[in-house]
Each structure stands twice: as C-alpha cells, then as structure tokens.
Amino acid sequence: MNEKTLLLSSAILFGLVSGVPNSVLAQTAPEAKPAADTGAAATDGEGADESWLDQQIPGQISGGVAFTTDYIFRGVSQTDNNPAVQGSLEYAYETEFFGITPYAGIWGSNVDFNDGDNATVELDWSFGLRGTVPIAEQEISWDIGGIYYSYPGAGRIDGEASNYNYWEIASSLGWAPIEPLSFGASYYYSPDFFAGTGHAHYLNGLVTFTPPNPWVNVALFAGLGRQWIEDAKDYTDWTIGATVSIKGVDLTLQYTDTNLTQAELGGNKLSDARVIFTAGVAF
Numbered sequence: 001m002n003e004k005t006l007l008l009s010s011a012i013l014f015g016l017v018s019g020v021p022n023s024v025l026a027q028t029a030p031e032a033k034p035a036a037d038t039g040a041a042a043t044d045g046e047g048a049d050e051s052w053l054d055q056q057i058p059g060q061i062s063g064g065v066a067f068t069t070d071y072i073f074r075g076v077s078q079t080d081n082n083p084a085v086q087g088s089l090e091y092a093y094e095t096e097f098f099g100i101t102p103y104a105g106i107w108g109s110n111v112d113f114n115d116g117d118n119a120t121v122e123l124d125w126s127f128g129l130r131g132t133v134p135i136a137e138q139e140i141s142w143d144i145g146g147i148y149y150s151y152p153g154a155g156r157i158d159g160e161a162s163n164y165n166y167w168e169i170a171s172s173l174g175w176a177p178i179e180p181l182s183f184g185a186s187y188y189y190s191p192d193f194f195a196g197t198g199h200a201h202y203l204n205g206l207v208t209f210t211p212p213n214p215w216v217n218v219a220l221f222a223g224l225g226r227q228w229i230e231d232a233k234d235y236t237d238w239t240i241g242a243t244v245s246i247k248g249v250d251l252t253l254q255y256t257d258t259n260l261t262q263a264e265l266g267g268n269k270l271s272d273a274r275v276i277f278t279a280g281v282a283f
Contacts, residue, residue: 059093066280071109074202074227075237075258077270078122080112100131111151114268119154119164128170141174149194163196182208198230217245235260235271252278
C-alpha cells in the first residue's frame with residue numbers, strides 16, 4: 001500500500017500518517033464503479049451488468065484525484081509549502097486463494113524541493129498482496145508489498161547525483177474491534193532512503209473514529225509516526241483531523257507537525273506545524 005496514497009481524500013485517511021507520502025493518511029482502495037451495461041446477452045443471468053471486456057479481463061481498476069494545499073510526507077512538505085495536484089490508479093484481482101488480493105498501482109504528485117527545478121514530479125510505483133485473517137470472531141486486515149519512489153528529471157545537483165529515487169518495503173495491519181473505531185499500524189523499510197541517506201525505518205499508528213449520523217459520512221482520525229534515517233536526523237511526526245464525504249467528494253481538514261526544527265532542515269519551514277485542506281474524489 002502506498003503511503004502517499006492517503007492520497008486522495010479517500011486515500012487521505014491513511015497516507016499522511018502512514019507516511020504513504022502523500023496526501024493524507026493510508027489509503028484504502030475505493031470500490032470500483034460497475035461497468036456500464038452494453039446490452040450484451042448474459043447466460044443464466046450471469047454477467048448481466050458487466051461489459052464483454054470486463055468479463056474477459058478479471059479484476060478491478062480503481063483510482064482517484066485530489067487537490068491539497070500542501071503535499072506533506074511524514075510531516076515534511078514536499079512542495080515547498082505550496083499546493084499539489086495528485087492522482088492514483090490501481091489494478092487489483094481478488095483470488096479465491098485464502099482471500100489474497102494481488103495489486104499494482106501508480107501514484108503521482110507535483111513536488112518542489114527548492115533545488116533549482118531539478119525535480120518537479122514524483123511517481124510512486126507500488127505492488128503487493130493484501131487480505132484479511134479471521135481472529136476471535138473478528139478480522140485483521142493485512143498488506144505487504146513494495147514501493148518505488150521516482151522523480152523523473154532529477155539528475156545532478158552541484159555536479160553530484162541527486163539520488164532521489166529509492167525503494168521501500170511496506171507493510172500494514174488494520175483492526176476494527178467495534179464498529180465506529182478502527183486501528184492501523186504500518187512499517188516501512190528502505191535500504192537506501194531519499195537522497196542517498198542510507199538505511200531508513202518508518203513506523204506509525206493511526207486511530208480512526210466514524211461516528212454514525214444521518215446526514216454525511218464523517219471520519220475523525222489521529223496518527224503518530226517515527227522516522228529513523230541512518231545519515232540524517234531522526235524525528236517524530238503526528239497528525240489529527242477529520243474527513244467529510246459529500247456527494248462523492250471527500251473533504252479533509254487536518255493539523256500536522258513534527259519535532260524537527262528549522263535549523264535541522266536548513267533554516268526552512270518545511271516541517272513546521274500547519275493545517276492542510278484536501279479535496280478528492282475516488283472512482
């Protein structure tokens with residue numbers, strides 16, 4: 001699962017805190033829209049609401065787009081405190097083998113590292129397996145895979161390679177003990193983190209509360225994360241906020257902060273406390 005992938009309001013609820021960069025908290029893939037009826041004949045009522053192409057190609061394609069006032073990844077701005085437009089696309093296939101679902105996807109956003117326009121776009125390529133495990137009359141959801149973070153156009157800075165591109169192994173667990181309350185935990189490992197800063201580990205937790213109400217869907221969330229980097233400053237980030245879904249549009253308002261100082265980031269304000277607004281739609 002792509003951390004950034006909070007991506008998109010719907011995604012929002014699980015990307016920012018999880019450190020799935022990007023947008024907002026750790027994303028759960030939206031349910032795919034049913035295929036349009038092509039009028040093709042169905043046998044015994046099977047596939048009546050599926051197109052011929054849907055019947056030939058198994059699985060589902062889902063995605064989303066979002067606008068956010070700042071692209072925050074693990075508490076640090078990736079757009080120099082400016083807005084971002086983000087999008088995601090994922091293919092998943094539900095197998096009958098212990099309910100395991102393989103998936104692959106791509107997530108993208110504009111970025112600005114204040115490096116002379118060396119990198120302006122981020123594309124994250126993800127793949128993995130997810131599913132659920134029944135435990136004591138409940139289910140634990142799980143997800144394990146890999147993410148390749150790429151920055152097309154990022155070459156050399158002051159004559160040296162930027163080394164922006166990097167891999168991470170991503171894993172997460174989810175548990176909903178009672179209907180309005182759910183918990184999530186994620187762990188990410190990179191053998192050579194962003195800008196060649198060596199081994200890195202990121203661990204985070206997320207609590208989501210969805211109070212029932214007859215008007216709109218509301219989710220309240222709070223998350224805490226810890227980033228360890230071999231050749232850079234270790235730090236803690238946290239967030240709290242709410243997502244409201246209206247007419248298929250997810251609106252998220254959240255507060256995020258870290259224990260990094262401006263001096264530790266070269267005198268900038270990329271890790272200071274801030275309030276972020278994100279609007280997204282999923283399909």
